[in-house]
Amino acid sequence: MTEIVIIGAGECGVRAAFSLREYGHDGAITLIGAESALPYERPPLSKAMDGTEKPIRPADAYDTAGIDLVLGTDVARIDPEARRVFLGNGVDLPYHMLLLATGARARLFPSLRGCLTLRTDSDAEAIMARLAPNTRIGIVGGGFIGLELAATARATGAKVTVVEAAPRLLARGVPTEIASIVEARHRTAGVEIRTGTGVSSATNRTITLADGETLTFDAVIAGVGSVPNTELAADAGLAVENGIRVDEWFRTSDQRIFAAGDCCSFVWRGTRVRLESWKAAQDQGAFVAAAMLGRTNDGGYRHVPWFWSDQYDQSLQVAGLFDADSPVQQRDAGQDKRIVFQCDAENVLVAAAGIGPGNSVSKDIRILEKLIERGARVDPSVLADPSLNLKRLLRAA
Numbered sequence: 001m002t003e004i005v006i007i008g009a010g011e012c013g014v015r016a017a018f019s020l021r022e023y024g025h026d027g028a029i030t031l032i033g034a035e036s037a038l039p040y041e042r043p044p045l046s047k048a049m050d051g052t053e054k055p056i057r058p059a060d061a062y063d064t065a066g067i068d069l070v071l072g073t074d075v076a077r078i079d080p081e082a083r084r085v086f087l088g089n090g091v092d093l094p095y096h097m098l099l100l101a102t103g104a105r106a107r108l109f110p111s112l113r114g115c116l117t118l119r120t121d122s123d124a125e126a127i128m129a130r131l132a133p134n135t136r137i138g139i140v141g142g143g144f145i146g147l148e149l150a151a152t153a154r155a156t157g158a159k160v161t162v163v164e165a166a167p168r169l170l171a172r173g174v175p176t177e178i179a180s181i182v183e184a185r186h187r188t189a190g191v192e193i194r195t196g197t198g199v200s201s202a203t204n205r206t207i208t209l210a211d212g213e214t215l216t217f218d219a220v221i222a223g224v225g226s227v228p229n230t231e232l233a234a235d236a237g238l239a240v241e242n243g244i245r246v247d248e249w250f251r252t253s254d255q256r257i258f259a260a261g262d263c264c265s266f267v268w269r270g271t272r273v274r275l276e277s278w279k280a281a282q283d284q285g286a287f288v289a290a291a292m293l294g295r296t297n298d299g300g301y302r303h304v305p306w307f308w309s310d311q312y313d314q315s316l317q318v319a320g321l322f323d324a325d326s327p328v329q330q331r332d333a334g335q336d337k338r339i340v341f342q343c344d345a346e347n348v349l350v351a352a353a354g355i356g357p358g359n360s361v362s363k364d365i366r367i368l369e370k371l372i373e374r375g376a377r378v379d380p381s382v383l384a385d386p387s388l389n390l391k392r393l394l395r396a397a
């Protein structure tokens with residue numbers, strides 16, 4: 001019997017555990033999570049905020065699949081020589097192969113001490129308790145988490161101010177053409193947005209701007225990114241480079257230890273990246289399970305990065321990775337939608353993004369994602385033309 005231990009019972013770890021069974025692994029699987037709750041979906045935490053948790057899998061599914069789920073206990077140490085993991089509760093376990101799916105935690109700079117952050121169900125509970133009509137909510141950071149929280153807070157009637165140091169919102173990974181629509185939607189909803197405004201410090205009640213002005217709130221939330229949980233890996237001597245460094249099969253520098261999800265960095269089309277994306281956590285969880293069982297093809301991981309965000313009635317989707325220094329093209333998608341894309345110097349489609357009400361851009365982005373996956377070469381002026389049938393283009397690619 002071969003024992004597989006998975007550290008981290010989040011999106012990626014859970015997906016990997018079930019995939020191992022689906023791919024035929026009949027040895028022991030132990031899935032260890034530091035959080036006490038049954039593994040749950042994180043995306044609804046910033047969107048729904050209705051206090052209900054959405055489990056990733058029902059409680060009985062773990063038993064049925066023969067997955068030993070150990071919750072409320074962290075792994076404190078790995079001994080790669082002895083091939084054992086040591087839990088915080090004093091128990092230690094042997095492994096034949098190990099997967100690190102330790103995710104990430106909310107970043108909090110020392111200058112922002114006292115601010116609320118959002119990563120877990122209890123963080124969401126603490127934030128939810130502050131949202132009420134006319135409470136003043138200050139948000140540091142105009143990225144996805146900050147903006148989804150702004151939309152959710154507005155829906156409760158709270159007064160919201162977002163302070164962003166960059167000259168525009170969503171500066172990381174989203175083209176200006178899309179971010180400006182997001183910004184307009186927030187302004188229409190009554191959110192005060194201050195871009196190009198540095199924050200020198202913040203507390204649980206105040207944000208002090210770089211120019212010395214101090215804004216006062218009933219609660220301050222920081223959405224300033226996340227930090228990968230790599231300490232366990234680093235202490236075990238594994239290579240770390242903006243996340244636990246893995247190869248195209250998600251193997252770390254130790255051949256028996258794999259890492260996947262938000263905690264790892266891998267090479268995608270020549271660039272080492274670390275993603276923070278629900279679908280990537282799922283794709284990588286399934287892929288790494290196959291890799292651990294030696295069932296992957298020779299090409300390594302090929303999934304295109306894909307991310308979505310819901311704010312108000314709008315849904316935004318991004319497939320591929322935009323190069324901030326290269327131009328984007330626009331495809332006329334109708335009055336209430338916008339689709340933009342980017343090709344490289346050889347006209348290979350590398351990224352696409354869309355925004356519109358509900359899931360109105362999903363179909364187009366799905367097709368563009370497939371074109372990116374296939375490395376399709378397209379004439380940008382042809383792709384920009386709305387009369388071009390995307391399905392036909394995909395069939396031809």
Ligand SMILES: Cc1cc2nc3c(=O)[nH]c(=O)nc-3n(C[C@H](O)[C@H](O)[C@H](O)COP(=O)(O)OP(=O)(O)OC[C@H]3O[C@@H](n4cnc5c(N)ncnc54)[C@H](O)[C@@H]3O)c2cc1C
Pocket residue numbers: 007008009010011012013032033034035042043044045046073074075076101102103104118119120145229232260261262263275276277278279281306307308309310
């Ligand atoms: C509020 C919020 C909203 C989001 N919305 C979206 C969205 O709209 N679209 C999208 O694409 N993505 C979204 N994401 C991102 C997405 O949820 C993450 O990319 C995904 O959850 C990553 O999964 P993971 O399993 O790698 O890490 P995690 O979900 O972070 O799970 C890692 C788990 O490992 C545990 N752990 C860490 N160290 C140890 C240890 N030593 N021992 C035991 N356990 C340990 C952690 O406690 C955690 O439970 C959102 C994230 C958040 C926080």
